[in-house]
Amino acid sequence: MILHLEDFVLFPYNSYICIVKYIRNFCIIAHIDHGKSTLADRLLEVTHTIAERDYGDQVLDDMDLERERGITIKSHAIQMDFPYQGQNYVLNLIDTPGHVDFSYEVSRAIAACEGALLVIDATQGIQAQTISNLYLAIDHNLTIIPVLNKIDMDNAMIEEVKDQIVDLLGCKHDEIIEASAKMGLGIDRILEDIVNKVPPPTGDPNAPLQGLIFDSVFNSYRGIIAYFRIMNGTIRKGDHVKFVNTGADYHADEIGILRLRPEPRDVIAAGDVGYIISGIKASKEVQVGDTFTHVDRPCDKAIEGFTDVKPMVFAGIYPIDADDYEILRDSLDKLRLNDASLSYEPESSAALGFGFRCGFLGLLHMEIVQERLDREFNMDVITTVPNVSYKVYTTKGEILEVHNPSGLPVITTIDHIEEPYILANIITRSEYVGSIMTLCIGKRGVLKNQVYLTTDRIEITVELPLGEIVFDFYDKLKSISKGYASFDYHISGHQQADLIKLDILLNGDSVDALSTLLHRDNAYEFGRKFCLKLKEYIPRQQYDVAIQAAIGAKIIARETVKAVRKDVTAKCYGGDITRKRKLLEKQKKGKKRMRQIGNVEVPQKAFLAVLKLD
Amino acid sequence: MAGLYVHIPFCRRKCHYCNFFSVVTTKYRDAFFDSLLEEIFIRKNYLEGIPVRTIYLGGGTPSFVSPAIIDRILSSIRNYYQLTSDIEITLEANPDDVTISLMQQYRALGINRLSIGVQSFFDDDLQYLNRLHSAERGYQSIAEAKEAGFENISLDLIYGIPTLTNEKWEQNLEKAFSLGIPHISAYSLTVEPKTALDFLIRKKAIPGPQEEQSIEHFQIMQEKMKMHDFLHYEISNFCLEGFYSKHNSMYWTGEHYLGLGPSAHSYDGVSRQWNVGSLVQYIDQIARNDRFYQREELTTIQKFNEYVMVSLRTIWGCDLEKIRREFGVEFSAGSRQSAVPFIESGDMIEKDDVLYLTDKGKLFADGIAASLFVLMSNA
Numbered sequence: 001m002i003l004h005l006e007d008f009v010l011f012p013y014n015s016y017i018c019i020v021k022y023i024r025n026f027c028i029i030a031h032i033d034h035g036k037s038t039l040a041d042r043l044l045e046v047t048h049t050i051a052e053r054d055y056g057d058q059v060l061d062d063m064d065l066e067r068e069r070g071i072t073i074k075s076h077a078i079q080m081d082f083p084y085q086g087q088n089y090v091l092n093l094i095d096t097p098g099h100v101d102f103s104y105e106v107s108r109a110i111a112a113c114e115g116a117l118l119v120i121d122a123t124q125g126i127q128a129q130t131i132s133n134l135y136l137a138i139d140h141n142l143t144i145i146p147v148l149n150k151i152d153m154d155n156a157m158i159e160e161v162k163d164q165i166v167d168l169l170g171c172k173h174d175e176i177i178e179a180s181a182k183m184g185l186g187i188d189r190i191l192e193d194i195v196n197k198v199p200p201p202t203g204d205p206n207a208p209l210q211g212l213i214f215d216s217v218f219n220s221y222r223g224i225i226a227y228f229r230i231m232n233g234t235i236r237k238g239d240h241v242k243f244v245n246t247g248a249d250y251h252a253d254e255i256g257i258l259r260l261r262p263e264p265r266d267v268i269a270a271g272d273v274g275y276i277i278s279g280i281k282a283s284k285e286v287q288v289g290d291t292f293t294h295v296d297r298p299c300d301k302a303i304e305g306f307t308d309v310k311p312m313v314f315a316g317i318y319p320i321d322a323d324d325y326e327i328l329r330d331s332l333d334k335l336r337l338n339d340a341s342l343s344y345e346p347e348s349s350a351a352l353g354f355g356f357r358c359g360f361l362g363l364l365h366m367e368i369v370q371e372r373l374d375r376e377f378n379m380d381v382i383t384t385v386p387n388v389s390y391k392v393y394t395t396k397g398e399i400l401e402v403h404n405p406s407g408l409p410v411i412t413t414i415d416h417i418e419e420p421y422i423l424a425n426i427i428t429r430s431e432y433v434g435s436i437m438t439l440c441i442g443k444r445g446v447l448k449n450q451v452y453l454t455t456d457r458i459e460i461t462v463e464l465p466l467g468e469i470v471f472d473f474y475d476k477l478k479s480i481s482k483g484y485a486s487f488d489y490h491i492s493g494h495q496q497a498d499l500i501k502l503d504i505l506l507n508g509d510s511v512d513a514l515s516t517l518l519h520r521d522n523a524y525e526f527g528r529k530f531c532l533k534l535k536e537y538i539p540r541q542q543y544d545v546a547i548q549a550a551i552g553a554k555i556i557a558r559e560t561v562k563a564v565r566k567d568v569t570a571k572c573y574g575g576d577i578t579r580k581r582k583l584l585e586k587q588k589k590g591k592k593r594m595r596q597i598g599n600v601e602v603p604q605k606a607f608l609a610v611l612k613l614d
Numbered sequence: 615m616a617g618l619y620v621h622i623p624f625c626r627r628k629c630h631y632c633n634f635f636s637v638v639t640t641k642y643r644d645a646f647f648d649s650l651l652e653e654i655f656i657r658k659n660y661l662e663g664i665p666v667r668t669i670y671l672g673g674g675t676p677s678f679v680s681p682a683i684i685d686r687i688l689s690s691i692r693n694y695y696q697l698t699s700d701i702e703i704t705l706e707a708n709p710d711d712v713t714i715s716l717m718q719q720y721r722a723l724g725i726n727r728l729s730i731g732v733q734s735f736f737d738d739d740l741q742y743l744n745r746l747h748s749a750e751r752g753y754q755s756i757a758e759a760k761e762a763g764f765e766n767i768s769l770d771l772i773y774g775i776p777t778l779t780n781e782k783w784e785q786n787l788e789k790a791f792s793l794g795i796p797h798i799s800a801y802s803l804t805v806e807p808k809t810a811l812d813f814l815i816r817k818k819a820i821p822g823p824q825e826e827q828s829i830e831h832f833q834i835m836q837e838k839m840k841m842h843d844f845l846h847y848e849i850s851n852f853c854l855e856g857f858y859s860k861h862n863s864m865y866w867t868g869e870h871y872l873g874l875g876p877s878a879h880s881y882d883g884v885s886r887q888w889n890v891g892s893l894v895q896y897i898d899q900i901a902r903n904d905r906f907y908q909r910e911e912l913t914t915i916q917k918f919n920e921y922v923m924v925s926l927r928t929i930w931g932c933d934l935e936k937i938r939r940e941f942g943v944e945f946s947a948g949s950r951q952s953a954v955p956f957i958e959s960g961d962m963i964e965k966d967d968v969l970y971l972t973d974k975g976k977l978f979a980d981g982i983a984a985s986l987f988v989l990m991s992n993a
Contacts, residue, residue: 566829567981570801570850572927574619574865575634575879578886578910581920584984592989 020271030119031127039181047080092273112229115198122156127486128427152180201271208299209233218337224280234269244302250278283340311359314403316384318355331377384513391418405515418494428485443468505548527557535559537606615667617864621875622673630744633806635877658694668861677707681719709747709755717762768797774828796857847929931970
């Protein structure tokens with residue numbers, strides 16, 4: 001590679017930084033499975049950022065969980081060199097998470113970019129998630145480069161999907177890059193368009209420092225590594241910096257750029273992307289979207305768009321073994337080091353003892369936390385029925401935020417309850433609109449808007465209570481649309497609702513961890529289904545187990561798990577002993593993962609039965 | 615003392631409930647017996663010189679095989695293994711194979727115990743089970759076996775068959791007693807996965823066994839057996855004093871045993887191993903001198919769990935003193951403690967440091983055993 005000295009500015013300590021006009025910062029907007037990670041890998045490979053042998057499946061997705069689920073949970077960034085027409089360009093790819101639960105993180109990544117690749121799967125067309133992220137990008141004045149991916153597939157609908165993109169962006173047909181990340185088609189043109197169409201960053205390296213934190217990760221040796229984009233000014237190693245929103249100040253022990261591995265630098269200036277390590281111990285001290293600046297020469301104002309992310313879904317997390325409470329606390333503390341969006345506070349349950357009420361960004365986030373507790377900390381936990389946060393207006397005129405059905409004040413002191421609502425955008429084929437509307441209405445939804453994107457693709461906007469989405473909405477949507485519906489939402493406010501508390505009784509004792517708040521009209525059907533599902537999940541035991549659903553003192557549904565009356569194998573000869581022992585050992589292990597409530601043994605999964613109602 | 619089991623995997627027809635390894639083709643018969651004789655030789659040191667006190671010819675259907683072949687098998691065993699003078703040699707027989715002359719020939723080969731698969735004395739039950747013989751033949755076969763000179767005869771019965779009413783079950787038991795045989799194995803009909811029975815029940819072509827009915831049959835059986843002085847010496851086994859199956863008792867008392875033939879299991883006090891459950895592979899691997907078995911070494915905990923599991927099923931009970939001696943005091947103390955709720959509920963009793971299941975407790979033998987199990991930490 002030929003370096004042109006005039007393209008660089010010499011800084012003290014013999015280090016070079018790239019001048020702004022050769023930097024391009026971009027992200028990729030794509031729906032899950034539309035090929036974002038494969039495309040990213042291909043870009044890294046073509047620019048020799050990684051050798052082919054370097055990568056596992058996909059480089060940008062770090063966590064095992066992310067790989068398994070095929071989604072990006074945490075965003076990351078990586079820098080590439082791209083020599084083009086005699087110049088060396090520096091391309092910063094900022095990766096974005098691909099799930100509704102993480103839309104705030106997406107918005108901060110977008111704010112760090114000047115351009116975005118809009119990647120659409122030629123076999124699938126545009127999806128709701130893509131559109132909402134695209135609007136975010138357009139709001140931030142990003143240059144959009146449309147890429148039609150998977151054109152090599154037999155079922156690619158090239159012209160049809162191109163029409164959709166033209167409708168959406170108002171671009172020309174020939175501006176859409178036909179690509180196949182898998183086959184390596186169109187990759188050069190993508191890189192050229194990034195250089196030619198995405199504007200270089202603006203920003204003054206001599207102005208007061210203004211850096212945007214768009215992500216952070218926790219490293220057990222180094223503490224927090226925060227990823228930033230410098231909007232204005234210049235940061236040098238050792239600088240004394242402070243974070244505007246948290247007010248905390250640190251010394252930049254190490255700064256650098258993000259290649260496949262972090263590469264330390266002495267100086268990073270406006271327009272560029274990098275990382276900072278400054279002895280920060282926990283991710284909550286570095287909030288995504290926060291601005292950092294010099295203590296001595298601070299910037300006038302913080303970068304716009306910072307939001308303290310609020311949890312949307314709440315659930316109790318309890319250790320299976322009550323003695324593990326302290327270990328659970330330690331595990332959550334550690335988990336929070338690299339998941340700032342997780343919040344928790346101690347609570348106690350009559351049924352489950354001591355545990356924590358946790359706040360999550362969404363259901364997926366909740367599942368991820370539970371799985372990470374299991375995998376990374378070997379913690380067996382019970383997660384209770386999830387719920388949203390309610391505003392309870394008391395007769396005395398107070399407003400209480402209630403995160404837990406059992407935290408509801410005495411009924412006579414409640415004036416009314418408000419629940420959070422969302423506006424949901426659903427894009428689907430016209431043939432599924434009927435059944436999707438039926439689903440939404442069953443969830444107390446109100447149709448707000450309906451737009452035909454093309455002749456057979458339709459976008460509907462529905463106002464729905466968030467509490468209804470929490471349970472099984474997304475799974476149902478997927479199944480009734482045979483996967484041809486995409487879904488995105490944002491919070492739209494609170495509305496008054498006729499909510500009641502439904503309790504579950506096991507052998508006559510109310511189990512607070514199974515209580516739910518729900519709309520009066522849905523209570524009977526819900527109670528019946530809940531009891532049936534619990535009957536399926538609670539194994540037969542020594543005694544009959546009565547499962548009842550109750551509103552106040554009134555029982556509205558009942559099922560019985562019949563007692564085991566016989567538990568003995570007929571044959572136990574030479575060939576049976578090993579198999580039988582293994583079977584019984586497995587059963588015993590399963591039993592250890594159950595929680596004794598009164599005289600009933602309740603398995604872990606029964607607490608989430610509410611998510612699996614038919 | 616050690617036991618020797620020989621698996622003869624041929625049947626005329628598969629019974630619908632059976633999940634033992636067997637084939638209905640005779641295609642590989644000659645090759646199989648060559649391989650079996652080879653295995654008898656190959657494994658002659660497995661028992662490390664412990665005298666063999668029992669031989670059990672099971673299957674499959676050993677009575678489907680000519681006395682000449684049985685003779686070769688037994689002769690070869692006598693050649694390579696040290697047998698005790700009081701050896702018990704059992705042959706499993708199907709009623710349709712039993713003739714006086716055949717049984718006399720078996721007797722001449724030294725077989726001194728017969729286990730006859732009668733299952734029921736009613737044709738509709740036998741049909742449900744897809745057995746080949748008739749109720750009448752079942753009855754006659756016992757008489758003929760006796761006439762051929764066998765005294766030590768065991769009879770297999772199955773209860774909990776949907777077609778078997780309580781009255782019919784009582785009659786089955788009465789008939790067995792009237793035949794004057796000293797041993798009865800009685801099994802609750804179990805639907806094993808992937809059997810024809812499992813398939814037919816899931817297809818709803820035939821009804822499946824009902825738990826309630828099986829429990830009633832078990833209770834009827836316990837009562838009747840007592841009336842006729844049969845000892846309930848294992849969950850599914852009853853006998854007159856002195857007529858325990860010596861062979862099967864070895865499985866339950868931790869003795870070593872060598873299993874020959876496809877799918878047969880062996881135990882040498884340290885590990886359990888099982889031969890490949892495929893006739894073709896068995897023949898092929900023995901011919902090529904390949905490893906034809908899998909082996910699993912048992913940890914102390916696993917041995918303990920197995921001891922608890924099998925001993926609780928027997929009349930000899932789970933011996934806490936033996937546990938303390940062989941596994942350590944933590945194990946015996948733990949067992950004693952885990953047993954408390956079952957003693958309180960009347961499912962178990964403790965007498966002279968031995969835990970026994972009560973008649974009531976026998977219905978919960980698996981769950982109770984699992985409660986006494988020790989799990990490996992972090993497993």
